[in-house]
Amino acid sequence: MLIFNDIWHVGEVPLLHLAFTCVLLLAIFAVVRWFFRDSQRLDGFSQKHVFITGCDSGFGNLLARQLDRKGFKVIAACLTENGAADLAAAASPRMKTLLLNVTDSASIRSAVEFVRREVGERGLWGLVNNAGRAMPIGPTDWMQLEDFTKVLDVNLIGLIDVTLQFLPLLKKAHGRVVNIASVLGRLSLTGGGYCLSKYGVEAFSDSIRRDMHHFGIKVSIIEPGFFKTNITSPDLISADLKRLWARLPRDIKTSYGAAYLEDYVRMQNFSLRILRNSDIGKVTRCMEHALTARYPRTRYGAGWDAKFFWIPLSYLPSFVADFIVRVLLPLPKGGLN
Numbered sequence: 314m315l316i317f318n319d320i321w322h323v324g325e326v327p328l329l330h331l332a333f334t335c336v337l338l339l340a341i342f343a344v345v346r347w348f349f350r351d352s353q354r355l356d357g358f359s360q361k362h363v364f365i366t367g368c369d370s371g372f373g374n375l376l377a378r379q380l381d382r383k384g385f386k387v388i389a390a391c392l393t394e395n396g397a398a399d400l401a402a403a404a405s406p407r408m409k410t411l412l413l414n415v416t417d418s419a420s421i422r423s424a425v426e427f428v429r430r431e432v433g434e435r436g437l438w439g440l441v442n443n444a445g446r447a448m449p450i451g452p453t454d455w456m457q458l459e460d461f462t463k464v465l466d467v468n469l470i471g472l473i474d475v476t477l478q479f480l481p482l483l484k485k486a487h488g489r490v491v492n493i494a495s496v497l498g499r500l501s502l503t504g505g506g507y508c509l510s511k512y513g514v515e516a517f518s519d520s521i522r523r524d525m526h527h528f529g530i531k532v533s534i535i536e537p538g539f540f541k542t543n544i545t546s547p548d549l550i551s552a553d554l555k556r557l558w559a560r561l562p563r564d565i566k567t568s569y570g571a572a573y574l575e576d577y578v579r580m581q582n583f584s585l586r587i588l589r590n591s592d593i594g595k596v597t598r599c600m601e602h603a604l605t606a607r608y609p610r611t612r613y614g615a616g617w618d619a620k621f622f623w624i625p626l627s628y629l630p631s632f633v634a635d636f637i638v639r640v641l642l643p644l645p646k647g648g649l650n
């Protein structure tokens with residue numbers, strides 16, 4: 314007969330150890346299962362069309378060439394004729410390029426017509442909303458209203474307009490939407506429209522993922538850290554900061570101090586030099602996974618800084634991020650510090 318003189322022991326096996334072992338095995342099983350699911354791919358890409366915005370340079374340009382090499386039928390939208398011509402010259406004859414201005418609904422409508430003719434009854438497999446702009450970036454009181462709206466119009470309203478107009482073609486193919494947000498859609502680290510627009514992309518993507526799930530459309534969000542593209546170019550950003558500074562009224566300049574602009578540019582140069590990753594393939598590999606995996610992820614953190622620093626930081630109390638921004642940027646001379 315078993316004697317229950319100690320409820321934690323059944324015979325010789327400690328119950329607590331048994332429970333711990335079960336939890337550990339379940340955890341290992343869950344991780345292995347996740348990796349197995351995550352590595353499963355679909356096939357038949359030579360019959361699938363992908364439409365990508367913002368292919369003049371950066372992530373969009375690389376993704377277009379990468380998917381073209383893998384046999385996808387890529388339709389690459391560029392803002393400029395030069396961008397489209399250079400890309401077409403670097404790609405196979407399968408790739409189609411067209412001009413698209415995402416802030417112009419009529420321009421989107423004609424892109425949809427073009428794509429409809431290309432895809433026929435198959436519908437559109439992938440829509441990659443990559444087009445974006447960042448500047449102006451800088452302290453909030455250096456901005457005017459239109460500095461916010463011109464970024465929001467491209468990164469958020471343009472993305473929504475493109476997505477809505479392409480949805481019927483995506484529904485037909487039970488396709489995928491891949492939206493390029495940013496770690497700056499998790500943490501508002503700079504003034505200007507960029508962070509606002511990326512927070513908006515996160516929210517829009519969450520809504521549309523839940524709504525379109527019923528129609529077999531899967532939506533993924535890419536959250537790159539800092540990568541070497543025009544968006545993070547120190548040359549472009551510092552030139553634009555000089556433009557913002559030059560038009561400031563004298564009292565605002567005085568409140569920052571005459572040396573502020575140079576200090577700001579120097580500290581920003583320093584951070585960008587440390588942070589910018591030149592392997593932008595890390596981002597396009599996430600985009601490709603979202604288009605080719607049987608089970609695409611909802612969110613992809615791209616880059617070590619996104620995965621191990623910015624995204625974890627976004628879950629911490631706000632004062633931690635406040636402190637980091639304080640350390641990374643100079644203090645205004647006329648401030649209360």
Ligand SMILES: *[C@@H]1O[C@H](CO)[C@@H](O)[C@H](O)[C@H]1NC(C)=O
Binds near residue numbers: 392414415416417
């Ligand atoms: C894009 O379209 C908007 C609205 O029609 C227009 O104001 C803007 O100049 C266009 N941009 C380019 C680069 O063509």
Ligand SMILES: *[C@@H]1O[C@H](CO)[C@@H](O)[C@H](O)[C@H]1NC(C)=O
Binds near residue numbers: 371
């Ligand atoms: C963006 O970068 C490309 C090279 O990658 C360059 O040709 C182009 O001029 C840049 N765009 C702007 C607005 O500077």
Ligand SMILES: *[C@@H]1O[C@H](CO)[C@@H](O)[C@H](O)[C@H]1NC(C)=O
Binds near residue numbers: 575582
């Ligand atoms: C910041 O970097 C840009 C581009 O690399 C350079 O033109 C500028 O002189 C730098 N400014 C400072 C203050 O370091």
